[in-house]
Amino acid sequence: MVSLMVVEVRLFGALRRFGDAGIVRVDVPENGSVREIRDLVKQELSRAFPGEFKGELVDKAALASEDRVMRSEEKIGAGRMLALLPPVCGG
Amino acid sequence: MGMDLLRVLTEAIDMSLVYEALSDPECGAQLVFTGTVRNENEGRGVRAVHYEAFAPLAETVFGDLAREVREKVGTPLRLVMMHRVGTLKVGVISTVIGVASAHRAESYAASRYLIEQLKIRVPVWKEEHYIDGEKTWLDGTELSAPYCGGHPGRGAIEANGAE
Numbered sequence: 408m409v410s411l412m413v414v415e416v417r418l419f420g421a422l423r424r425f426g427d428a429g430i431v432r433v434d435v436p437e438n439g440s441v442r443e444i445r446d447l448v449k450q451e452l453s454r455a456f457p458g459e460f461k462g463e464l465v466d467k468a469a470l471a472s473e474d475r476v477m478r479s480e481e482k483i484g485a486g487r488m489l490a491l492l493p494p495v496c497g498g
Numbered sequence: 499m500g501m502d503l504l505r506v507l508t509e510a511i512d513m514s515l516v517y518e519a520l521s522d523p524e525c526g527a528q529l530v531f532t533g534t535v536r537n538e539n540e541g542r543g544v545r546a547v548h549y550e551a552f553a554p555l556a557e558t559v560f561g562d563l564a565r566e567v568r569e570k571v572g573t574p575l576r577l578v579m580m581h582r583v584g585t586l587k588v589g590v591i592s593t594v595i596g597v598a599s600a601h602r603a604e605s606y607a608a609s610r611y612l613i614e615q616l617k618i619r620v621p622v623w624k625e626e627h628y629i630d631g632e633k634t635w636l637d638g639t640e641l642s643a644p645y646c647g648g649h650p651g652r653g654a655i656e657a658n659g660a661e
Binding site for chain 2: 417419420421423467468469471472473474475476477478490492493494495496497498
């Protein structure tokens with residue numbers, strides 16, 4: 408049996424309003440990948456906000472730690488705080 | 499050369515700190531770019547822009563850009579990169595890029611590189627608040643590894659250089 412870990416993902420920009428105080432929590436298989444976490448966030452927000460949440464917002468977003476954007480195939484350890492970053496437009 | 503001033507700020511940008519950070523007897527050129535909130539976008543009247551940032555990563559990317567621009571320009575530089583967050587009215591400064599160098603050419607090259615890279619690599623988002631009461635998060639550039647954090651080095655300069 409695969410054990411699950413809770414991963415907290417902070418949401419930014421147009422995604423933020425879909426979180427609970429800007430955060431969504433997902434149950435991820437231990438050593439789940441960045442790709443799996445993105446898919447689970449998408450599923451969770453689609454379930455919680457039917458008709459309102461658009462999956463492409465997550466498709467275009469990058470998953471990051473506090474010091475870098477992560478690659479899709481990277482594995483995530485337990486207790487990590489991640490951030491889901493939509494396309495950026497500073498300045 | 500002294501420490502760079504690389505910050506995401508919730509309070510108003512104090513321009514005296516910018517000029518202080520750029521002051522250096524070895525630098526004959528100080529170039530300061532300020533970005534301010536404009537009163538229209540694509541024909542719609544704008545009254546304010548709400549800025550949000552993922553501050554720890556934004557400041558890390560400022561550090562990456564500082565390393566890259568020094569490698570690109572190849573002469574000593576003093577650097578300032580600042581971005582405001584919060585809701586800013588028209589005319590308020592949202593962004594500052596400051597560069598000091600021995601001569602003007604390096605400052606102009608570095609400033610242009612930094613502002614162009616800031617717009618596509620630093621995790622900042624803006625929601626425009628229009629005069630008619632509506633508001634919209636603007637679309638932008640998708641982030642990708644390794645051009646955001648992770649110290650990309652020379653490859654990033656060649657791939658993303660703003661010449």
